[in-house]
Structures are given as C-alpha cells and as structure tokens.
Amino acid sequence: MAGAMDRAKRDGKRAGENDKESQYGSVFSVSGPVVVGENMAGAAMYELVRVGHDELVGEIIRINGDKVTIQVYEETSGMQIGDPVLRTGKPLSVELGPGLLSNIYDGIQRPLRNIAEKSGSIYIPRGISTQALDREHEWDFKPLDSLKVGDHISGGDIFGSVFENSLIDDHKIMLGPRAMGTITHIADKGSYTVEDVVLETEFEGKKTEHTMMQIWPVRAPRPTDEKLETTNPLLTGQRVLDTLFPCVQGGTTAIPGAFGCGKTVISQAVSKFSNSDIIVYVGCFAKDTAVLMADGTEKPIQDVAIEDEVMGKDGCGRVVVGLPRGVETMYDVAAIGQHHNQAENGLLNFTCNASHKLVVCTPQHVRLTDHMLGQKMQTSVSYFVMGQERVSADRVISAVTLRMRSWQHELHGGHRAARVKAEAFKASIDKDEIFNWTIEAQHVAALNMHVRKATQQTISPVLHENHRFGDILSQHGLDPQLDARVAYLVGLWLGSGSSDEPALTIASNDAKTVERIDSLCSALGLVASVSDEHHRAKIARVQENVAHSAATADDQKLHRDLHIKIVADGGETSHNVFWTTLSENGFRGASAKEPKAVPSWVASEPFGVREAFVAGMVDSAGQVKASKDRAMRRNVDILTGHASVCDGLVRVARSLGIRVSASMQAVNAYAVFLSGGEVIQSMLSLCAVECNRAARPEGPVKRPGQSFNFTVTKTDQAPYYGITLADDTDHKFLLGNLALVHNCGERGNEMAEVLMEFPELTIEREGKEHPIMSRSTIIANTSNMPVAAREASIYTGITISEYFRDQGKNVSMMADSTSRWAEALREISGRLAEMPADSGYPAYLSAKLASFYERAGRAKCLGSPDRDGTVSIIGAVSPPGGDFSDPVTSATLGIVQVFWGLDKKLAQRKHFPSVNWNVSYSKYIRALQPWYEREESDFINYRSKAKEILQKEDELAEIVQLVGKSALGESEKVTLDVARLLKDDFLQQNGMSKYDRYCPFYKSTGMLRNFITYYDAAQKAVESGEMSWSKVREATDHEWHQLTQMKFEDPNGSGAQAEMEKKYKQLTDSITEKFRTLNE
Incomplete structure (x- = not known):
C-alpha cells in the first residue's frame, strides 16, 4: 500500500500537489464496477472519489466503518488491491451555464466531442477528465437594467442574460439557489467567460463572487418556490396521443413496448414536434443584407420579424420562427466577375458570419x-x-x-x-x-x-408571380391581361426614353418597333405622336469579356431618330396610364443623378411580363449577336447610362434564369450581358425589331438556377442578424440579389453517428434524406462504459432539465430507456449482495423510480422576476418480449400519469404509431378540460365517443369471429365500420409524409368532429328501421370517401389553418345535410 501511496503522491498532475495524505484511502477489493476502499474514515455518502492510478470516477454508495463501497463509472480492469482512492469532498455534480446546448455528454457530463479531440480516438480513454463547459469561449453578458450596487438579491434571481444560440437567445444568468446578499459589484455589459466574476455579493460581512456557471449535485432536486397545477397539453403532433391519451407540460409518461414497436419513432416525434422551447437551425448575415420576402418585395434582414415569410427557391414562403442576434467574425462572400471592369451593380455580394453554410x-x-x-x-x-x-x-x-x-x-x-x-x-x-x-x-x-x-x-430564378402591372391597369379600368404590353413600353422608355416626359427615341428605320408602339398605345387608350429628332451615331457595339467598347466605321454613320411622345387620347398627361405607371411605381428615380430605376417588384411579375420588359430594353438599347441559326445559343448586350437601371435589369434577368453579368464601359456607362439557351430565345421572341427577334421555343421553358464563382474573405468582428426557419422546410431562402442561401450557425452533431441513432429525422430534401439533431441536450452512455454508468446519466439529464426549467422554459426529457437504468441498479445490487426481489431487481426499485419521476412538473421558479417552467418526463420502457407485467413496467405504471402502451401486433401490421388504444390511458383529462373548452368546446365529447366506438368494436370482434358480421344488428355494423375508419384514417399516421408526419391540434379536432358527426347521424338513420346500414353506406359514399381523405390535407404553409378549418366545416355541413335528406 505504501508503494501505491508514493506513486500517487509523485503523480502531481493526477492527484494534485495540494492533496493531503489523509484524503487518500486504498483499494481493498474489486468486483467489476464495485470497488471497496479502506482507510476512508470521514467519507460521506454519494461523495465523488477518484479510484486507482488512472483516477477513475466513482461515487460512494455505502459506508461501513472506515470501509466504503464505491460505484465506479469506468472500466476497472487492471485495478489492484492497494491502489489509491482519492476523496474529493464533493458530491457528483454537473456544471450549469451557457454552452450546455452545444455539447453531447456522457452519463457524468463529460463532453464527448472534447474527449475525441483531446484523445484523438473515438473511444473514451480511462480516467480522462474534461470540463463540461468551455472555459475559453466568451459570452456577451447583459446585466439586468433594474439591478444596481446596494440592491438585495436572493437565490434564483435573474441578474443578467447572454445570447447562446438560436435555442436560447436570452440564456438567463441566475444567482445560485442557496445564495443571497447585497450587491457590491455587477459587471458591465461585455464579453466574459463562464469563470469570470460578473457579480459580487455580501452577506453578514462575507463577500462572495459569482460567475455565469453554477455547480449542482445531480441527486438533489433544484428547489422551486411552489409546485403549480399543470394546465397546458404537451402536443406531439401525433393524433392518437394528442386526442385520446394526452400528456401535459410537466407531466410523466411511460412508453413500454417490445423491440421494433416504434418507441424511438415516438421519441423522435416528441423531440421534433412537441411544443417545448427548442429551435435548431439559424441563418446569420450582416446588417442591411436585403432578403427577398414571400410577396416579392425586399426587406433589410434586421427588419424581418417573426412570422414573416421569406421566399424559397420554389417560389413558396418560408415562415420565420426565430431572430437570433450576436457578434462574430464575419466573412465577405463576393462573385468573381467575368469582365476586367466588372460593375459592382452586377455582383452577388453578401456578408455572413463564420458558421454560415454556403449553398454550393x-x-x-x-x-x-x-x-x-x-x-x-x-x-x-x-x-x-x-x-x-x-x-x-x-x-x-x-x-x-x-x-x-x-x-x-x-x-x-x-x-x-x-x-x-x-x-x-x-x-x-x-x-x-x-x-x-x-x-x-x-x-x-x-x-x-x-x-x-x-x-x-x-442564383435561383424567382418562381413566385405577382400581378402588379395588371393591378395598375385594373385601377384605370383597363384589361389586366394587357400587363405584358405595358411592361414592353416601360422597357423601351428605360432604354431610350426621356426622364421627364412619356417620350421615346428610336431609330427611324425601326418600322416594326413604331408599329408595335402604335398597336400597344391603341390597346391602352393612348396615342403615339411621332416627330423627327436629331441625328446620332448608332449605339457602339459592346464586346463581351473586354474592358472597353469599340465601334466600327459603319457604326459611326449618322442615323435619323424618331421622337415618339405617348399621351392620353385627349392629350392630357394626367390621365396617361403609361406615365402614371412610370411616375408612381418606382421607375422614375428619386434624384436627378439617377432619374431612372427598375423597382425590385418587377422581378416577381409573371414570366411573360418580365420577358416583355427585358425585350423592350433590348429593342431600345440592346444588340443581339447575329447567328446563322436562330435556334442556337444567343448573346445580348444592353447599354444604359444609369447604375440603378443596370442593377435592376440584372435582377430581372436573373429572375428569369438568364445568365447575366455587367461591366462599366465608361463613367456613367454600363453594359449588361445576357446569355443562355431557350430562356434567351423565349425573351427575344417578344422583340419587335426583326434582327433581335428569335423563334419561341416549343414546350415549356426550363429555368435552371445559374452558378457563379466566388471568393470568401475573412473580415473583422461585427454584429450579425439571423433568420431561423421552421424545421419542416429545406432551410434555404433567397437574398435580395437572388443568391440562394442556407441557414447556418448550428454545427450539426458529428458524434451522433458514433454514439447512437438518436434522434434522426427522416426528412427528404432534394432527393436526399437528412438527419437532424434533436432539440434536447443529449446525455449518452458509450458502449465501452460499464452498465453502472447508466445509473448516473438519468440524474445528470434531469438536473440539466431543471436548470432550464428555472429559466422559465418548457423542457421535455426523454429517458431511453429506464429498463436499462433499472438493469444497472440490479447489477449493482447483486454485487452488493442485497436481497433480490422480483426478477432479481432490488426491493427499492419503485422508490428509485418514484424519486426520479417526481422531479417532473410545473413549478413557480425561485427568485424574481416571477416565472414558471415545466419539466416533462417521457420514459421509454423495454420489457422483455413486450411483457407489461415486467417489474420495471409495473413499477413505472404505478407512478406515471400517462401510459402509451405499444402493441407488437399493430407494429407487425405496419400500423404506426403502434399505440394500443385499449390498454393506454391518460389521467390528465380533467386538468386539461379548461384548455380544451377554449380550443374546441365539444372536444371532450368527441374523444369520449371515439373511445366508446373503439371499445365496442373490440367487444364485437369476438362475436364476429364466432358467428360472422351478418349476424350483427345494423347499429353494431355501423360501429364496426366506423371503428375501422377511425383506426385506418385517424389513429394511423404516416411519419414519412410531409402532410401527415405532424398533425396540429386543430386538424386532429376537425377530423375527429367529422368522424363522430357521421357516426351519430348513421346510428340515428339505422335506428329508425327504414334503411339498412348497407343502403346508408351506399347513399353516403361521397361523404365516406371525403372522411378517408381528410388526413391528406397539408397543414404546412401560410393560411393552411384557415383553409383546412373551412374545408372540414364544409364536410361537417355536407354530412349533416346528406343525412337530413335521407331521413326525409
């Protein structure tokens, strides 16, 4: 033993140079994860110890004189009698503070990612010690404005906050539950690590320093002011759970089931869709970055609000669900130009934070x-x-x-x-x-x-289409179908028109253009007045990919121009729809320096309108490179003297899927280059000038996204502004310059594939399945850790959950599975030679489970300001063979209030969620009744009737097996068929489909109302005896079919709720009216 003590003392890094010899004991015996230590007088129950030369983590679980029994949470192979045991004098505790949600921990809160980096191995070396929270990362601390030096502060009081990530944008910094005193110092707003002192208090003459981190023993529940009654449901998006067997926020639930019954699928659904305070994806850009909104307008990113919709690449809106803010090192992303004198107006530049994901x-x-x-x-x-x-x-x-x-x-x-x-x-x-x-x-x-x-x-084309040109025409009493004609005239004016009057200048030999103008004006109730103007040189021919322009001798010949003024039929410009369009809709610039402009809304007009607009600019200020075969790829050059026109034209061309670039030819002279295949031909087919016009492509025009080369340059730290999109999207949206960008910020979970498949979301995007990180902090035990480590992990998880509850959050904790935790108790109990109970489990199994589940609930949090939070515990149980009489299952059911029993037979029939409606139950119905009455006053009746139908069907099943369905009465036949309808089209849910993987409560109640309405009406119809069920069923075949189609309604997208509620109400009325007609 003396040799072992000497070795431990020499190892200063492991044992600590300041440790006294009295803090050491020695190993007396080893039995797997159970180690007996001697010479440990003064040790306390549940004290944390370091065992052996590798300083393995252990916890004292029994004391007998100077001998202690230690539960070791790491592999003990190679340990010898006489090896040192170091007391720490502290209980097994966890670190709580900013940074929790960016880590994956093992059962004793060691960050697995940090361990992998430190050890260079996917396995956890024995005795490795890492800190749970990053000590080097600086957080932007904001002190509470209402607190100042001299104020009294007590346990649980919030004295500041930090932005952690999209999940917690105001991670509240609280005083420890056991602290109190008078504030003698509070840190100013700034960046601090979790170890920096941000608060100092004085109590009874003793000063105490406080950091942003708290240390809390895992086996001790965090105190609260008082327990509150639970009032809100824990919505999971699964119909069978939310309607028949609901849980509450702060409730306890057990999910027992055999292997393959779908426990993990339900855990995934709860992790992704439950109404807990968790978000995953973030997108972050610099201030003033223009974002394309769903209606085709632009908005600076800092002005985007929650529930706004940004535009996706498919032309549909993406709902904004979060707006994170912060400061980080930024990166300038810039397109590489195709020209030596590239115009800045044509570039695709934006600034993003370091972790922003570029879509490439x-x-x-x-x-x-x-x-x-x-x-x-x-x-x-x-x-x-x-x-x-x-x-x-x-x-x-x-x-x-x-x-x-x-x-x-x-x-x-x-x-x-x-x-x-x-x-x-x-x-x-x-x-x-x-x-x-x-x-x-x-x-x-x-x-x-x-x-x-x-x-x-x-660059993505804009697939969304507005009709602003058409609306302008409608306001003037004109046909909105003439929108493309107005757009062509506007394009002509931008290319060669006068900035202060509705007049155009075109070459006299452009007879087709004159005819087109005259025809368009006639249709719009306008008159084109033609007169001669001055002579000028032809537009210089622009050479693509060069830094200058050149003109041939022929180009310099003078040509006579025509001045065309467009006026109203009566000659008064005040009623001129053309001039009104230019003056009141952004085409006339805001200053004399930029008298012309192209407003951003043009890029979201119908494709034909956009094409006509660009065609007008080509006819007035452009050149089309000659080609022997007009079906071949064509290039177009357009000159303009206005930077704002250049910028807007580039945007409109990109919105059509045309490859476009721009260059500055001289001061106030810009050239825009268009190229492409059928997208160019489709646009040129609308030109009036013969040499510009091309044959229109046959069939629909394909508009692929255009790619561009880019550079990425690191810049200084700066504020960033984020957009968080909903989980059921592809997390991509368009900036104002039509660059397709991705949400960023969450680095993903590189360790998830190494640890376990929890929880992965099977969402298909662009032909690929993408797993997504769970919304909960993961506490995982790796395979090379002994089974005893599971015993600590469940306490680590619940302590972290309580910490977030104390911030006023709604937290869901999923324990998968409590059976493995109970097996750890059984193994430890066996090695301690304790008297076994049923199936070898310890007699105190029920007490241990109860002490865990009782930490759930809704509570008024300690401290000020007033707030309440919840911890919901969902425990998966894996009884051998699905036997619900298993001791762990039986003990759990005596504690929890909700039981979601999974059925192997349902799972084998591919009925998911495979929740057995005959054995499952919920004891929270009365607590939730006020909430149900606010949402749907008749919901309780619908739920009771549905359970009654399913129960009757189960009783009738035995009779049908014996005598057949034909022996039943008409009323029983209705029950059988409607029960089958309920099981197949309501209780069963396709988690792999976009329309049915998540079912909001309004959809569930609407569906249930229609099923019960049909059932009640059918029973009433057959009770009269005038019609058999088969005739009723035949007469209402359309309504029956509509009932089977309700689940296919997609709840995603803006306006989906109102539209769906309207359809379901119409079906209710249709069922009522059909049966009224039958009864008459």
Missing part, C-alpha cells in the same frame, strides 16, 4: 494522366467524391474531395494495358454528376485547390 455545387471533373511517381510510371484517374475533409487539427467535415486511382505500368502489363484499365474506370464515372452540398464560410479556404476552383454558388 461542384460539377464532376474526371482527368486521366500519365506521370512519374517514385521513379515509376503510372496512369492515374482523378475525380471528385463526397467524402471527409479535415479543416483543422480537431475538426473533420463532409465535403467534396479529390480522389485519385493509379495503375503502375510495371505491375499492370505496361503502359497500354494500364491505360486501358484506367480508361475503363474513367468510363464508369458519371461525368454529368453535380454535387449539391453546403459548407461553412470559415472552411472554404481549407478545400482542395481543384475542388475549390470547381465549386460555385447558385
């Missing part, structure tokens, strides 16, 4: 080469694959990488044979493949040189 695409690039390697000739094929790229010493990301496969000539039969093999391999690679992926801005510089060169960002 990388075309496949395959190259075959012969080269020398190690003095040996080889033939190699290089190509791109989606793989892993190390961006720093401690970070690996998913990215496109360069791969190379080589055939050494000497080993493969010479140069020709090696090349044949290489050619065959090259042919097997899909050369048309395009990798669509995302990468954080801060990691772009770490990409392979060839990958970086090939990687581009995307």
Whole structure:
C-alpha cells in the first residue's frame, strides 16, 4: 500500500500537489464496477472519489466503518488491491451555464466531442477528465437594467442574460439557489467567460463572487418556490396521443413496448414536434443584407420579424420562427466577375458570419494522366467524391474531395494495358454528376485547390408571380391581361426614353418597333405622336469579356431618330396610364443623378411580363449577336447610362434564369450581358425589331438556377442578424440579389453517428434524406462504459432539465430507456449482495423510480422576476418480449400519469404509431378540460365517443369471429365500420409524409368532429328501421370517401389553418345535410 501511496503522491498532475495524505484511502477489493476502499474514515455518502492510478470516477454508495463501497463509472480492469482512492469532498455534480446546448455528454457530463479531440480516438480513454463547459469561449453578458450596487438579491434571481444560440437567445444568468446578499459589484455589459466574476455579493460581512456557471449535485432536486397545477397539453403532433391519451407540460409518461414497436419513432416525434422551447437551425448575415420576402418585395434582414415569410427557391414562403442576434467574425462572400471592369451593380455580394453554410455545387471533373511517381510510371484517374475533409487539427467535415486511382505500368502489363484499365474506370464515372452540398464560410479556404476552383454558388430564378402591372391597369379600368404590353413600353422608355416626359427615341428605320408602339398605345387608350429628332451615331457595339467598347466605321454613320411622345387620347398627361405607371411605381428615380430605376417588384411579375420588359430594353438599347441559326445559343448586350437601371435589369434577368453579368464601359456607362439557351430565345421572341427577334421555343421553358464563382474573405468582428426557419422546410431562402442561401450557425452533431441513432429525422430534401439533431441536450452512455454508468446519466439529464426549467422554459426529457437504468441498479445490487426481489431487481426499485419521476412538473421558479417552467418526463420502457407485467413496467405504471402502451401486433401490421388504444390511458383529462373548452368546446365529447366506438368494436370482434358480421344488428355494423375508419384514417399516421408526419391540434379536432358527426347521424338513420346500414353506406359514399381523405390535407404553409378549418366545416355541413335528406 505504501508503494501505491508514493506513486500517487509523485503523480502531481493526477492527484494534485495540494492533496493531503489523509484524503487518500486504498483499494481493498474489486468486483467489476464495485470497488471497496479502506482507510476512508470521514467519507460521506454519494461523495465523488477518484479510484486507482488512472483516477477513475466513482461515487460512494455505502459506508461501513472506515470501509466504503464505491460505484465506479469506468472500466476497472487492471485495478489492484492497494491502489489509491482519492476523496474529493464533493458530491457528483454537473456544471450549469451557457454552452450546455452545444455539447453531447456522457452519463457524468463529460463532453464527448472534447474527449475525441483531446484523445484523438473515438473511444473514451480511462480516467480522462474534461470540463463540461468551455472555459475559453466568451459570452456577451447583459446585466439586468433594474439591478444596481446596494440592491438585495436572493437565490434564483435573474441578474443578467447572454445570447447562446438560436435555442436560447436570452440564456438567463441566475444567482445560485442557496445564495443571497447585497450587491457590491455587477459587471458591465461585455464579453466574459463562464469563470469570470460578473457579480459580487455580501452577506453578514462575507463577500462572495459569482460567475455565469453554477455547480449542482445531480441527486438533489433544484428547489422551486411552489409546485403549480399543470394546465397546458404537451402536443406531439401525433393524433392518437394528442386526442385520446394526452400528456401535459410537466407531466410523466411511460412508453413500454417490445423491440421494433416504434418507441424511438415516438421519441423522435416528441423531440421534433412537441411544443417545448427548442429551435435548431439559424441563418446569420450582416446588417442591411436585403432578403427577398414571400410577396416579392425586399426587406433589410434586421427588419424581418417573426412570422414573416421569406421566399424559397420554389417560389413558396418560408415562415420565420426565430431572430437570433450576436457578434462574430464575419466573412465577405463576393462573385468573381467575368469582365476586367466588372460593375459592382452586377455582383452577388453578401456578408455572413463564420458558421454560415454556403449553398454550393461542384460539377464532376474526371482527368486521366500519365506521370512519374517514385521513379515509376503510372496512369492515374482523378475525380471528385463526397467524402471527409479535415479543416483543422480537431475538426473533420463532409465535403467534396479529390480522389485519385493509379495503375503502375510495371505491375499492370505496361503502359497500354494500364491505360486501358484506367480508361475503363474513367468510363464508369458519371461525368454529368453535380454535387449539391453546403459548407461553412470559415472552411472554404481549407478545400482542395481543384475542388475549390470547381465549386460555385447558385442564383435561383424567382418562381413566385405577382400581378402588379395588371393591378395598375385594373385601377384605370383597363384589361389586366394587357400587363405584358405595358411592361414592353416601360422597357423601351428605360432604354431610350426621356426622364421627364412619356417620350421615346428610336431609330427611324425601326418600322416594326413604331408599329408595335402604335398597336400597344391603341390597346391602352393612348396615342403615339411621332416627330423627327436629331441625328446620332448608332449605339457602339459592346464586346463581351473586354474592358472597353469599340465601334466600327459603319457604326459611326449618322442615323435619323424618331421622337415618339405617348399621351392620353385627349392629350392630357394626367390621365396617361403609361406615365402614371412610370411616375408612381418606382421607375422614375428619386434624384436627378439617377432619374431612372427598375423597382425590385418587377422581378416577381409573371414570366411573360418580365420577358416583355427585358425585350423592350433590348429593342431600345440592346444588340443581339447575329447567328446563322436562330435556334442556337444567343448573346445580348444592353447599354444604359444609369447604375440603378443596370442593377435592376440584372435582377430581372436573373429572375428569369438568364445568365447575366455587367461591366462599366465608361463613367456613367454600363453594359449588361445576357446569355443562355431557350430562356434567351423565349425573351427575344417578344422583340419587335426583326434582327433581335428569335423563334419561341416549343414546350415549356426550363429555368435552371445559374452558378457563379466566388471568393470568401475573412473580415473583422461585427454584429450579425439571423433568420431561423421552421424545421419542416429545406432551410434555404433567397437574398435580395437572388443568391440562394442556407441557414447556418448550428454545427450539426458529428458524434451522433458514433454514439447512437438518436434522434434522426427522416426528412427528404432534394432527393436526399437528412438527419437532424434533436432539440434536447443529449446525455449518452458509450458502449465501452460499464452498465453502472447508466445509473448516473438519468440524474445528470434531469438536473440539466431543471436548470432550464428555472429559466422559465418548457423542457421535455426523454429517458431511453429506464429498463436499462433499472438493469444497472440490479447489477449493482447483486454485487452488493442485497436481497433480490422480483426478477432479481432490488426491493427499492419503485422508490428509485418514484424519486426520479417526481422531479417532473410545473413549478413557480425561485427568485424574481416571477416565472414558471415545466419539466416533462417521457420514459421509454423495454420489457422483455413486450411483457407489461415486467417489474420495471409495473413499477413505472404505478407512478406515471400517462401510459402509451405499444402493441407488437399493430407494429407487425405496419400500423404506426403502434399505440394500443385499449390498454393506454391518460389521467390528465380533467386538468386539461379548461384548455380544451377554449380550443374546441365539444372536444371532450368527441374523444369520449371515439373511445366508446373503439371499445365496442373490440367487444364485437369476438362475436364476429364466432358467428360472422351478418349476424350483427345494423347499429353494431355501423360501429364496426366506423371503428375501422377511425383506426385506418385517424389513429394511423404516416411519419414519412410531409402532410401527415405532424398533425396540429386543430386538424386532429376537425377530423375527429367529422368522424363522430357521421357516426351519430348513421346510428340515428339505422335506428329508425327504414334503411339498412348497407343502403346508408351506399347513399353516403361521397361523404365516406371525403372522411378517408381528410388526413391528406397539408397543414404546412401560410393560411393552411384557415383553409383546412373551412374545408372540414364544409364536410361537417355536407354530412349533416346528406343525412337530413335521407331521413326525409
């Protein structure tokens, strides 16, 4: 023993140079995770100890004289009698503060990601010690304005807040529950670590320093002011749970079921869709970044509000559900121009934070080469694959990488044979493949040189269509179908019109244009007055991809111009729809410097209107490069003297899917270059000038997104403004410059695949399934930790949950599974030689479970300001073979208030959620009654009737098996068929579909109302005896079909609730009217 003590003392880093010898004991015996230590006089129950030379984490669970029994949470193999045992004098505790939600912990709150970085291994080395909260990260602390030096403060009082992430944008900093005193110092607003002192108090002459971090023992519940009655439901989005067996926020639920019954699926649904205070994805940009809203307008990102809708690449809105703010190192993302004198107006620039995910695409690039390697000739094929790229010493990301496969000539039969093999391999690679992926801005510089060169960002066409031109015409009593004609005239005016009057200048030889103008004016009730103007040189021909413009001798010949003034039929410009359109809708600039402009709303007009607008500019100020075959790809150059027109034209062209760039030809002279295939041809088909016009493509025009090369430059720290989109979207939206961007900020969960599949969301986006991080902090036990470690993890999880509850949050904790936790108790109990109870479990199993579940509930939080929070516990139970008489299941059911019993037979029939409606129950119906009466006054009656139908159907099933359905009465036949309808089209839910993976409560109640309305009316119809059920069923076949289609209504999107409630109400009325007609 003396040798062991000496070794421990010499190991200063492990044991600590200041530890006294009296703090040490020694190992007396070892039995798996149970270690007995001696010479431990003065030790306390549940004291944290370090066992052995590796200082394994353990906890004292029994004291007998100077001997103690220690439960060790790490593998004890190799431990010997006499090894040191170090007392810490502290209980097993967790660190609580900012940074909790960005980590994945093991059962004793060691951050697994940090361990992987520190050890360089996917396994956890024995005895490794890491701090739960990052000590170096600085948080932006904001003290509470109402507190000042001299104020009294007590336990639980909030004295400041920090922005943590999108999940908690106001992480409240609270005084520890056991502290109190008078404030002698409070930190100013600024950046601090969790260890920096931000508050100092004095109590009875003793000063105490407080940081943003709290230490709390896991086995002690955090105190509250008082327990409150639960009043709000924990909505899961699963109809069978929310309507028949609801839980409350702050309630306790058990989910027992055999393997394969879908416990994890329900956990995933609760994790993603429950009404707890958790959000996952964030997008962050610099101030004044223009965002394209769902209605086609632009708004600075700092002005976007929650519940606003931004535009997605499919033209549909994306609801904003969060607006995080903060300060971070920023990155400038800029398009690489195609011209030496690239005009800034045409660039796609924006500034984002470091973790912003750029939406990029990388075309496949395959190259075959012969080269020398190690003095040996080889033939190699290089190509791109989606793989892993190390961006720093401690970070690996998913990215496109360069791969190379080589055939050494000497080993493969010479140069020709090696090349044949290489050619065959090259042919097997899909050369048309395009990798669509995302990468954080801060990691772009770490990409392979060839990958970086090939990687581009995307401009998305605007698929949303408004009708503002048509609305303008309607206001003047004109046909809105003439919108494309007005747009063409506006394009002509922007290209060659007078800024202070409704007049155009065109070449005299453009007879077709004159005819077109005259025809358009006639349709609009206008008159085109033509007169000669001055002579001028033709527009200089713009050369694409050069820094200057040049004109040929022919170009310099003078040509006579026509001055065309467009006036109202009576000659009064005040009633001129053309001039009103220009003057009142943003086409006339705000200053003399910029007398013309293209408003942003033009880019969201119907495609035909946008094309007519651009065609007008081509006819008045553009050139189309001649081509022998007009069906071939065409290029268009447009000159303008106004930067605002250049900028707007670029935007409109991009919205059509046209590849576009711009350059500055001279001071106040800009050139816009358009190129493309059928998108250009479709636009040119609307031109009036013969040499510009092209044949319109056959069939619908495809408008693919356009890619562009870009640079990423690191800049200084600056404020960022975020947009958080709902989980059921693709998390992509359009900026004002039509660049497609992705939410960012959450780095994802690299350790999830290593640890366990919890919880992954099977959401398909762009042909791929994307797993998404759970909205809860993950406490996971790895496979190489002993089973005893599970016993601590459940207390770690509930303590963290209580910490967030104390901030006024609604927290859901899912324990998967409590059966494994009970097995840990059984193993420890067996090694302690305790008297076993049923199935070998300890006699105190029920008491242990009760002490865990009783920490759930709704509570008035300690301290001020007044707030209340909830902790809901959902415990999955895995009884062997699905036997609900298992001791763990039986003990759990005696404690929890909600029982979601899973049925193996339902799961085998692919009926999910496989909740058995005959054995499941909820004891919260009375507590929720006031809430139900506010939402749907008749809901309780609908629920009771549905349960009654299902129960009767179960009783009738045995009779049907014996004598057949034909022996039943008409009323029983109605019950059987409606029960089948309820089971197949209400209780069953497709978690893989967009329309049914989440069912809001209003949809559930609307569906249930119609089912019960039909059932009651059908029973009344057959009770009269005048009609059989088969005739009633035949006469109401349409309504029956409508009942089966209700679940296919999609609750996603703006206005979905009002539209769905209207449809369901119409179906209710239709059912009532149909049966009234039958009864008559």
